[in-house]
Structures are given as C-alpha cells and as structure tokens.
Amino acid sequence: MKKVLVFLTDGFADWEASYVTAELNKSRTGYEVQTVAIDKKPKVSMGGLRVLPDYSMEDVLPDFNMLIMPGGTTWRDEKNQKIQKIVKECFDQNISVAAICDATTFLGMHGFLDHHKHTGNSLPYLKEGAPDYCGDIHYITTPSVRDKGLVTANGTAALEFSKNILLELNVCDEKDIQDWYEHFKKGSVSC
Amino acid sequence: MKKVLVFLTDGFADWEASYVTAELNKSRTGYEVQTVAIDKKPKVSMGGLRVLPDYSMEDVLPDFNMLIMPGGTTWRDEKNQKIQKIVKECFDQNISVAAICDATTFLGMHGFLDHHKHTGNSLPYLKEGAPDYCGDIHYITTPSVRDKGLVTANGTAALEFSKNILLELNVCDEKDIQDWYEHFKKGSVSC
Secondary structure (H helix, E strand, O other): OEEEEEEOOOOEOOOOOHHHHHHHOOHHHOEEEEEEEOOOOOEEOOOOOEEEOOEEOOOOOOOOOEEEEOOEOOOOOHHHHHHHHHHHHHHHOOOEEEEEOHHHHHHHHOOOOOOOOOOEOOOOOOOOOOOHHHOOOOEOOOOEEEEOOEEEEOOOOHHHHHHHHHHHOOOOOHHHHHHHHHHHHHOOOOO | OEEEEEEOOOOEOOOOOHHHHHHHOOHHHOEEEEEEEOOOOOEEOOOOOEEEOOEEOOOOOOOOOEEEEOOEOOOOOHHHHHHHHHHHHHHHOOOEEEEEOHHHHHHHHOOOOOOOOOOEOOOOOOOOOOOHHHOOOOEOOOOEEEEOOEEEEOOOOHHHHHHHHHHHOOOOOHHHHHHHHHHHHHOOOOO
C-alpha cells in the first residue's frame, strides 16, 4: 500500500481533511492513511478528539506519497514552527503537499508558496475580521488550487481540497472523482 | 460547561460530525465535546485516525445534553449492538440524540425511530447498490430532520446535520446559525 501522511497539530480542524482521508483510506484506492506529529502525545482536535499519532517527526518515516496538512488553531505557535523541516523534505523530494486554511498560511510564512499558484496569499497575511478558527489570512477567491505537486484550499472548501488531492494522487479516473465530489457537494437522497 | 458526548466506533465516518464538534467545542457556546465508546481502546476512524475515547460505556458518565452518533462501517457488528443501552438512557432521560448515516439505521433497527420523524426509513433497510461507507439503507429525501429531541441526517448532509444540532442545543440565535451554515455550504472567499 502506498501511504499518505496527515500532519496532526493540537487544535487541528476536524472537518478539513475528513472527507479525503476517509476516501483515500479505502482499500480500493491503493493508499493507506497514517498520521504524524511533532511527538507521539495525543493531539486534540478543535472538536475535542484525542488522536494518537502513528509517527513522531523524530521517527524514521515510511515512504509516503503526500503530506496532508489540516488547518487549525496552533500553526503560529512557536513549538510548531519546526514542522517546516518535514515540509522542506517533501518539497526537496518531490512528495506532494496538501495544505488547507491556516496550514497554507504556515507554508507561506516559511516561503514554500513562492513558486506555486496557491489559494492563500503568501504575504501579507493580516486581515482584520476573519473568523478565529482560520487565523487572519486573506485568501484569493478560488476555493482550492492544485499546482506542481501542491494543493491549497481555504477552510470552507474541504470538498474542493479533497477533489484536488484525489486528482493529484490519481486514485481513479477524473470522471469518478468529479462524481464523488458532486455526490457530497450536492447531497444525495441515498447516503 | 455543558457537555456533548460523541459516540466513537471503529470505522466511524470522519466527516459526519466534524463540523459540528469543532463549532460546539468553542468556549463561547458553553459546550464542551467529549467522547465515549464501548471501551477505552483507541477507535480508528474510516480515515485512519486513532482516537482515544474519554469515557467507556462502563464509566460513570458526566451529565450531558446530547449524544452525537456519527455513522461508519461497524454499526451492524454484533459487538456494537450493546450501544443501544446508552441510547435508551438518553431517550428515557430526555437527552437529545443526533445520529447520521448508518447510526440512524442502528436507531431504526432497535426501534428508537418509531415515534419520531426522521431522515432514514426505519424499515425496510435493504436497498442494493448504496455506497459501502454508509451501509445499504434507503433514505427519504430530506437531508436532515429534527424532531422532538432527535436529529437524523444522511451521510452527505454533514452541514445540515450540524445546523440542526446547533438549533437543538440553542447555542446562539437562529440567524447566526443560518449564517454559519451558509458560510460553509456556499464557501467563502475568506477562510
């Protein structure tokens, strides 16, 4: 099985990677989802889930095909700035990166967005009045952007983010991915 | 703080309660979200998150105002049928219950839907061709229903489910809840 790693931080936004991890982790995709964090202690989501990371950044990580970075409330905390190390390794090794909401801001603050089209402006970040759960970044209007191995999205675009990740990882043909997206976007009479 | 409990099962559907738990767990709502499961062992979501339950069903539970039951892949497993005990206690004590996707089916199979309007038909359940992540229930067309302390929804209606829960718990006025819903439903240029 190929692997996708999700980076867990305290205060990670529950919904932002929720659709895509559930879809990717199905056996038919050929991918398995695991989690990594700065250490092995449980990370508590915004919604109160205490999640045990599979790996710490100090571990020897398995080969993986993408790093997914959900947004959340602590991407600006001093202790989390060291996460740039694993991101740099992904960029250096051409491993895809998918970041949403404040994780996109984090990428911008550390210069990772400079040569990519992306959803969040890299600088300036500060804009008064944005909702607290996403920090105070000003986003451009496209809900999610995929460019050269990088997927970004704003925090209300979990489904568009998911679609771009499924396309990036080429899990099935584009029509099936579009159907999957529309099934959830429009709702369905059957579940 | 008033409490809302989320019932965790192995294979629980990551996205289905993700929006509402993150919103409810903000300090301004007056609610705190915690988790309960049949035992204290980590429960692994569809998307691969290993979540540590705060309580086992064997524990003395704190007072709580609602039980949220995300759908998932194991609601028909023999070992999970004992979950009806906590559901019965909620119904007996007029504690609100919110169930989505296959958790709604579970309620129907144990007779809890008989005197409520709800999204999922209680019987018959079997319908060929429904997606595997939600079981094979046939749903009526309303994405989410709120009736007499019970909220139900189909698995593509996480936002409608969330809106009904926020209304049921009366976390703020209806207009603000509608604005919150539309913010996520329509997407937003700022996150």
